[in-house]
Amino acid sequence: MAEMIYDFAIAGAGMAGASLAAELAPYASVLVLEAEDAPGYHATGRSAAFWEECYGGPGVVPLTLASGRYLRENGFLTERGxxxxxxxxxxxxxxxxxxxxxxxxxxxxxxxxxxxxxxxxxxxxxxxxxxxxxACADIDVAGLHQHYLKSAKMQGAQINCRARIAGLNRDAGVWTIATEAGDAYRAETVINAAGAWADNLAQLAGAAPIGIExxxxxxxxxxxxxxxxxxxxxxxxxxxxxxxxxxxxxxxxxxxxxxxxxxxxxxxxxxxxxxxxxxxxxxxxxxxxxxxxxxxxxxxxAPDRLPVYGRDPHQEGFVWFAGQGGFGIQTAPAAARLGAQIILGHDADDLTRGIDPAPYNPSRFFTIAAASQSSQASGDM
Missing domain, CATH: 3.30.9.10 (D-Amino Acid Oxidase, subunit A, domain 2)
Known part of the structure; x- marks a missing residue:
């Protein structure tokens, strides 16, 4: 029997990875690899989360406002002010x-x-x-996280815990993913939803780090x-x-x-x-x-404090879904839908139609770096 090649392997099963898996699973085969014993151990499990329209600044407002309706309609918000x-x-x-x-x-x-x-x-x-x-409201973080984990699994996503990624190697358009536990998986695309470890994972994949701190x-x-x-x-x-x-x-x-x-x-x-x-x-x-x-x-x-959603401009088959700061939970519904649309090439829908994805594209960092290098080279001439 041939070894399975997943369409997408997502690194991280916190709110970012779980929500994106739920959005991708209806259209593709999805594997989620979580380093810890259970999903949501780090940022997601320790959040004092609230949905607050101004939190994160004007650049995050479109994601927050778009997510608010989803959170409210599905019972994840309790009004507070x-x-x-x-x-x-x-x-x-x-x-x-x-x-x-x-x-x-x-x-x-x-x-x-x-x-x-x-x-x-x-x-x-x-x-x-x-x-x-x-309009500020408390978010049922655990409920929202479980909602996305359950949705992802029901639509065929596989979620493996104690699967910290130790190595990434790409050959003939396919990643071989090695874990510290000694397991190996294969996928056409690796999605970086590793939170605090996002730059570390990028380096394992041979991609340039963005500077996510x-x-x-x-x-x-x-x-x-x-x-x-x-x-x-x-x-x-x-x-x-x-x-x-x-x-x-x-x-x-x-x-x-x-x-x-x-x-x-x-x-x-x-x-x-x-x-x-x-x-x-x-x-x-x-x-x-x-x-x-x-x-x-x-x-x-990320250095500009905006999230990073999209394909790496230089490393084939590597996607960023990271840098979501303290607003990752309050923006999760719109961010995951937008991320899936970017990755799959789908059009915007009612949830994302008012969101411009351009400010969140990872290419913005590489363009800045290239411009800086060009400027330095001109100055040395």
Missing amino acids: ALYVGRGEDRDQVDEFVDTFSGTGVTIERLGRTGMAARVPHLRKEWCDAIWEA PLRRTVVQLRVSPAAPADLPLVLDINGAFYFKSDNGRLWLSPHDEIPTVPCDAAPEELDVATVIDRFQKVTDWHIEAVERRWAGLRSF
């Missing part, structure tokens, strides 16, 4: 925020102290200027007195120094940090925990009774 808060000296930053998102399609409202205090109890009085985003983010769970209200909105600093939200009477708090690191099983550091608690105490007068949990995850960004 988001409040970007600032002090008197932050007025320019609040103004800039409004200007940045004007015309992008997001719905935001300027609030003063009275509106802020009505939504967030225990806010210290110097916090007096804000942006209200009513893993960044560590810390979250702590606090028990506070009085207990955090269930209807507390997501509260974010307009300068990006913290965010917090309620969860079953507790508070989830993050310093909104982005600490460069190597790809790894991320763990929180005491300095980051102490830093965010200090910041929180300068924002609210809540009494902290205990730090009950702490964890960290990796967010992986």
Whole structure:
């Protein structure tokens, strides 16, 4: 019996790999190779995810807005609302925020102290200027991930865990994929949905790395007195120094940090925990009774902080689906549909029709590199 050659082998079974597998499986044979014991161990499994229209910046807004309808219609969102808060000296930053998102399609409202205090109890009085985003909602991350894994499997995709890729070799239009466990697979196209390990996988394939950088983010769970209200909105600093939200009477708090690191099983550091608690105490007068949990995850960004979807311009049979930063879950439905359409050559549909794929094409990095090299060569003449 001839060895099976898959149409696509996807590296990674987190939200990116699972959602893309579900979109590709109706049209092709799909193999998903996950390095860990179970899908979603890293970024997906550690997310405090919310669907927030402004998160990721204007370049991500089209993906977020397109995904919102899918998430809402399929029951993956719970309304919460988001409040970007600032002090008197932050007025320019609040103004800039409004200007940045004007015309992008997001719905935001300027609030003063009275509106802020009505939504967030225990806010210290110097916090007096804000942006209200009513549409912000929590995402059922585990439910969404399982939805895509189940869909992929039902449509014939094979998902193998404990299958960390150790070698990639292409011959006669087919990849031979070797794993650390000693298994070997064959596929016509390898799709890089490896998250923090995306550049490492590219190098195994003989492709040039893009410069996707893993960044560590810390979250702590606090028990506070009085207990955090269930209807507390997501509260974010307009300068990006913290965010917090309620969860079953507790508070989830993050310093909104982005600490460069190597790809790894991320763990929180005491300095980051102490830093965010200090910041929180300068924002609210809540009494902290205990730090009950702490964890960290990796967010992986391309140099321009936009995702990377599409075929590598120089390595045949190698596709990027990576660099989705902290917005990979809130954009998953539109990103996966768009990615599959790019890979398969399909036309846009109702979900993706308003999204221009050009800003996410990996060729943008190689064009920049080529232009830089040409400029340097001209300067040496």
